[in-house]
Amino acid sequence: MRDLDLTTLRLFVAVCETGNMARAGEQAHIVGSAISKRLAQLEDQLRTPLLIRRRHGVVPTAAGQTLLEHARGMLDGAARIERDMESYxxxxxxxxxxxxxxxxxxxxxxxxxxxxxxxxxxxxxxxxxxxxxxxxxxxxxxxxxxxxxxxxxxxxxxxxxxxxxxSDHLCIVVPKGHPLATRKSLRFEHTLDYEHVSLPINSAVQVMLQRAAARLGRTLIHRIIVSNFEAALGVVRAGLAIGLVSREVAERQAAADGLRIIPLLESWAERxxxxxxxxxxxxxxxxxxxxxxxxxxxxxxxx
Missing domain, CATH: 3.40.190.10 (Periplasmic binding protein-like II)
Incomplete structure (x- = not known):
C-alpha cells in the first residue's frame, strides 16, 4: 500500500466532521468534486468503502470511523512536528x-x-x-x-x-460528619468498609490499593472512578464516597470545602x-x- 497522503486525510476528516463534501470544500478552498475524487482514490488505495453517500450528505462506514480516529492522530502528530521545527x-x-x-x-x-x-x-x-x-x-x-x-x-x-x-503522602479524605471524620490517623483496612472514589483501575496507585486490599483478604469498593485527585475531592465534598488522595493536593482545598484529612499509617503512604x-x-x-x-x-x- 502506498503511503497515505496527509492532505487527503485532512480532507477526509473535514468531510466526516461536516457530513458534506461541499461544506468541507468551502473550508479547504477546494471544489467538492475534487474532494470526491481524492476520497474515491483513497477508498481504492485502502480497498474498502469509507463513506456512505446519502441524499443530504455522507457518514463514515465502520472502516471510515476507524480511519477517522487514526487520521486525527496522524494529523495531530504532523502538527506537532511542524510546531517543533518552527521553534528552531x-x-x-x-x-x-x-x-x-x-x-x-x-x-x-x-x-x-x-x-x-x-x-x-x-x-x-x-x-x-x-x-x-x-x-x-x-x-x-x-x-x-x-x-x-x-x-x-x-x-x-x-x-x-x-x-x-x-515525594507526596497519601491520605484519606472524608466529609465532615462521616464516621471516620474524628479519627486522627487510620490504617488502610479501616477504610475498606466504605465506598471509595477511585482513580482509573490501571493507574499505579489504584493497582497498589487493590493489592493492599487483597493482602488483607478484602476488596476495595469503587463507587465512582475519576481521572484525577481534584475530581475525587469533588466527589468526597458531595458526600458520595471517601477518597484516598495526595495530602499535598488535598490541603489546598480541604479547609474551604469542609473536608477532613486523615493520615494513613502504612509505609507505602509516602510515595x-x-x-x-x-x-x-x-x-x-x-x-x-x-x-x-x-x-x-x-x-x-x-x-
Missing amino acids: VTGARGQVRVLASISTMAGSLANDVAAFLQMPAHRTIQVDLEERLSPGVVSGVRDGMASVGVCWDAVDLGPLQFLPYR RFVVCFRDAQQLSSAAQLLVEHLVRQADPGSP
Missing part, C-alpha cells in the same frame, strides 16, 4: 516533551517547570507537558514519544534511567517520584537542563 526557525534552541503522571501534574511539577522557564537562561527553551498514567509515562519514554518522564517510583521502570524528584529518561548521555542540552532543575527539587533525604 524562530530561535527557540530547545524543545523538551515531558510525560507526567496524574499525581505529579496535580502536585508541584507544573510550578517547577514554570520556574525553570522563567529563568533568563532558559527563555529559548520550550517544554510540552502531557499527562498519562505512570505505566504510560514509562512506555512513552521507552518508545521515544518523549525524552523525559516524571512518575511514581513504584512502577516498573524497566531499562530507563532515573533520578529522584519530589517517591522520579525523573526518568532513556539515556542521560543522549538527552538534548535543553532536556539535561530541565532534568537537573527537577532533580534539585528532590526532597531532602531522597535516595
